[in-house]
Amino acid sequence: MYRIAHIGDLHLESKKPEDYSLAIGLFTCMQKLKANHIVVAGDISHRGEEEVFLYIKEGALTSGHKISSELSVVIGNHDLPGRHHYQNYFGKTFGTRILREGRIKLIYLDSTKPSSGEIFNHSGELNQEMMFFLEQELKVPPEVFIIVVMHHHLLDVDGDITEEMQKNPLDLPFVGNFGPLENAASVLELLEKHRVALALCGHTHHITSEIYGNQLIISTAGAHGKHIKLYEFDEHNKMESKLLKVCTSCNGLGVDYDEDAESDDEVVACADCEGCGYEEQ
Numbered sequence: 551m552y553r554i555a556h557i558g559d560l561h562l563e564s565k566k567p568e569d570y571s572l573a574i575g576l577f578t579c580m581q582k583l584k585a586n587h588i589v590v591a592g593d594i595s596h597r598g599e600e601e602v603f604l605y606i607k608e609g610a611l612t613s614g615h616k617i618s619s620e621l622s623v624v625i626g627n628h629d630l631p632g633r634h635h636y637q638n639y640f641g642k643t644f645g646t647r648i649l650r651e652g653r654i655k656l657i658y659l660d661s662t663k664p665s666s667g668e669i670f671n672h673s674g675e676l677n678q679e680m681m682f683f684l685e686q687e688l689k690v691p692p693e694v695f696i697i698v699v700m701h702h703h704l705l706d707v708d709g710d711i712t713e714e715m716q717k718n719p720l721d722l723p724f725v726g727n728f729g730p731l732e733n734a735a736s737v738l739e740l741l742e743k744h745r746v747a748l749a750l751c752g753h754t755h756h757i758t759s760e761i762y763g764n765q766l767i768i769s770t771a772g773a774h775g776k777h778i779k780l781y782e783f784d785e786h787n788k789m790e791s792k793l794l795k796v797c798t799s800c801n802g803l804g805v806d807y808d809e810d811a812e813s814d815d816e817v818v819a820c821a822d823c824e825g826c827g828y829e830e831q
């Protein structure tokens with residue numbers, strides 16, 4: 551079994567240290583879920599502060615908490631003021647990772663528009679350089695499972711705003727406020743042509759999982775560390791996904807993973823924080 555965990559939009563700020571503990575809980579939780587690889591789909595910081603990138607890279611992931619899962623962080627519009635800090639700690643803003651001895655290829659892309667200059671410009675695109683890079687990297691043998699990751703979403707968000715969301719404006723999905731990636735149509739066409747099966751996004755603060763065309767699953771991760779999406783690959787590289795709700799009383803440290811839950815069903819958070827019930831199969 552190979553596992554990829556997908557989160558996004560943590561929006562961490564140095565003046566809110568309580569959010570750091572949420573991040574530790576979340577990363578520890580993903581470690582307990584035996585995630586081989588963790589994908590953070592952008593907006594890990596709220597204002598691109600160096601402290602946040604440093605904290606995630608050096609604090610939560612290495613010396614402090616010994617999280618051994620590999621990590622891929624894509625850049626989001628809120629990270630843009632700290633673009634050079636991001637590059638210092640995480641390297642280039644786009645690239646590839648070869649996972650599971652080459653059976654899975656993760657292509658991560660920069661969908662931000664740096665020229666727009668300010669963090670609350672929500673529009674994104676894959677520019678010419680990104681499209682060329684993507685097209686080149688999509689040329690792989692058919693048995694390789696490709697995952698494409700970018701911050702901006704690929705489909706219009708269509709969802710209901712609940713009362714609970716209204717209590718916390720940060721939880722509001724950006725329904726109707728703005729559309730998806732500006733050139734989403736040509737990106738989707740390219741992904742379809744190359745039979746890509748999974749695209750992981752963030753930005754909308756809304757949890758979605760939609761099928762486009764014949765097989766492309768487009769998934770957005772939600773925000774503020776409340777959920778984890780887990781993709782499990784069996785020995786034949788066949789994928790199943792689960793949505794895990796993070797326990798709010800223990801910040802994820804006691805997440806209860808129901809192995810028998812139907813794919814894509816939300817697994818209820820633990821009631822008693824007695825630790826993660828997950829056992830390797």
Ligand SMILES: [Zn+2]
Pocket residue numbers: 559561593626628753754755773
């Ligand atoms: Zn965000």
Ligand SMILES: [Zn+2]
Pocket residue numbers: 593626627628701752753754
């Ligand atoms: Zn965003």
